[in-house]
Amino acid sequence: MKRRNLLLGGGAMAALGLGAYALARGRSHDNAYESAAAALRAPRSPGDMGELDFLVHHATLAANSHNTQPWLFSGGAEQVTIRPDFSRATPAVDPDNHHLYASLGCAAENLSLAASAAGRSSAVAFLGEQDAVRVSLGAGAQPDPLFEAIVERQCTRSVYDGRQVPAEDLDAIAAAAKVAGCSVLLVTDKLRMEQVLELIVAANTAQVEDPAFVGELKHWLRFNAAEAVGHRDGLYSACSGNPALPSWIAGPAFGLVFTADAENAKCVSQVRSSAGFAVFVSDSNDPGHWVQAGRSYQRFALAATARGVRHAFLNQPVEVARFRPELAALLGTGDRRPDLVVRFGYAEPMPRSLRRPVAEVITA
Ligand SMILES: Cc1cc2nc3c(=O)[nH]c(=O)nc-3n(C[C@H](O)[C@H](O)[C@H](O)COP(=O)(O)O)c2cc1C
CATH class of the missing domain: 3.40.109.10 (NADH Oxidase)
Known part of the structure; x- marks a missing residue:
């Protein structure tokens, strides 16, 4: 083989090797992503993880603008408070924080449904003076069937199949x-x-x-x-x-x-x-x-x-x-x-x- 071909052959082999390495690395990252996404949606119970973590976990699976997750939770057995995390605001697309507060509403709704799955009644209120959403918790609720859909819901940004909804x-x-x-x-x-x-x-x-x-x-x-x-x-x-x-x-x-x-x-x-x-x-x-x-x-x-x-x-x-x-x-x-x-x-x-x-x- 001429020297030039040898070099080319060597370069191609190196590129192939690098490509295969990048592909393998990409695949292992893909697997890590899939495992993380699946683990996030594995069945949970308040008994396994504690009631507050159970409620907050399901709240965070809510839709939220740019997936910035602009929320902070605090509380206990009587109530959970959801406050805006302005460090995760998106002022260019959302200059008045409209989407940020809508995202808190999405989280509050999921939290309320998770409360029903834990047998707790709930009431959601926006407290203007505290700039927070409060979910008050009571006793004796039946699980709301919408709870089951929390782990399945996603924004599906593909082209749809054109069928009408009955x-x-x-x-x-x-x-x-x-x-x-x-x-x-x-x-x-x-x-x-x-x-x-x-x-x-x-x-x-x-x-x-x-x-x-x-x-x-x-x-x-x-x-x-x-x-x-x-x-x-x-x-x-x-x-x-x-x-x-x-x-x-x-x-x-x-x-x-x-x-x-x-x-x-x-x-x-x-x-x-x-x-x-x-x-x-x-x-x-x-x-x-x-x-x-x-x-x-x-x-x-x-x-x-x-x-x-x-x-x-x-x-x-x-x-x-x-x-x-x-x-x-x-x-x-x-x-x-x-x-x-x-x-x-x-x-x-x-x-x-x-x-x-x-x-x-x-x-x-
Ligand atoms: C208030 C609000 C505004 C949103 N605006 C858009 C939008 O304009 N375009 C878009 O593709 N997704 C939008 N989303 C969806 C989020 O990007 C999505 O909820 C987030 O990436 C998490 O993904 P998931 O809902 O599939 O779990 C919006 C969500 C919320 C709550």
């Missing part, structure tokens, strides 16, 4: 989502869905072109299984149907593929394959009502999950403030602020997200 299922899901101070509007008419989609695309374009939004999103993206397992928070690429990338290449590669055209095309196929939208609209625009919107979403999501109906958020037109009035006019909500936009339909599950351990979110 009206009786949709009615039952919407009925389960009822909480005081918040309404759920269902949009299943195709023409109306296209009008909502137009706003999603316009607001999405604004976000993708906003360096502050993109910078913040990147901060919370976890580009491969090792990053995701290391942090146990944030948005792991596989959960959104994106390929895992080595950390060193992910930054520059993200800049190339995260474009308005590419992201808008995804939104179009996601919406056109969905059965409808659920839009959560609370009566007043304040943190207490944002908590209620989060609770209503969480109940909707659990009731949908229990019936095999999947869902994912497309919140762009409520996040970019200038699109809110147009969405409100389209939906006829008057001067009430649309809080959350969720599409629903049928699809296979996606990889599941991670959470930090309860010890990191329970404070004295």
Whole structure:
């Protein structure tokens, strides 16, 4: 073999070796991710782990914006208090902390359902002066069947299969989502869905072109299984149907593929394959009502999950403030602020997200 071929052959062998090594490492990280996601959702009981840990564990499995897990829990046998963790706020996408308080509502709802599974009654209240959600605990409750869906619920960000949801299922899901101070509007008419989609695309374009939004999103993206397992928070690429990338290449590669055209095309196929939208609209625009919107979403999501109906958020037109009035006019909500936009339909599950351990979110 000539020297040049020998060198090339040697280089190729080295590259092959490195590639195989990277692949094997990637696989072992994938396995570690899958084990962590599965362990998080293994059956638990208050007897095994203590009641407070049991309640908080299920609370943390709630949906939350960018998976920042912006919550701190404290309490005991009589009540649990959930406070915002502003160190995990996302000011670019959520400048007034609307999503942060909605996320606390999602957690409060799960906590309340977990209380029922532990035989405890509960009442959720937002305490404005303490800037906290309090879940008061009593005795003598029956397990709420929605509890079972907590470990199954996920935001499924894939293209759906286009099937409609039967009206009786949709009615039952919407009925389960009822909480005081918040309404759920269902949009299943195709023409109306296209009008909502137009706003999603316009607001999405604004976000993708906003360096502050993109910078913040990147901060919370976890580009491969090792990053995701290391942090146990944030948005792991596989959960959104994106390929895992080595950390060193992910930054520059993200800049190339995260474009308005590419992201808008995804939104179009996601919406056109969905059965409808659920839009959560609370009566007043304040943190207490944002908590209620989060609770209503969480109940909707659990009731949908229990019936095999999947869902994912497309919140762009409520996040970019200038699109809110147009969405409100389209939906006829008057001067009430649309809080959350969720599409629903049928699809296979996606990889599941991670959470930090309860010890990191329970404070004295
Ligand atoms: C208030 C709020 C806003 C959210 N906004 C979006 C969104 O605009 N797009 C999206 O894909 N997911 C959104 N999510 C979903 C979170 O990213 C998701 O809950 C989190 O990554 C954890 O994943 P899981 O819900 O599958 O467990 C939102 C969740 C909440 C509670």
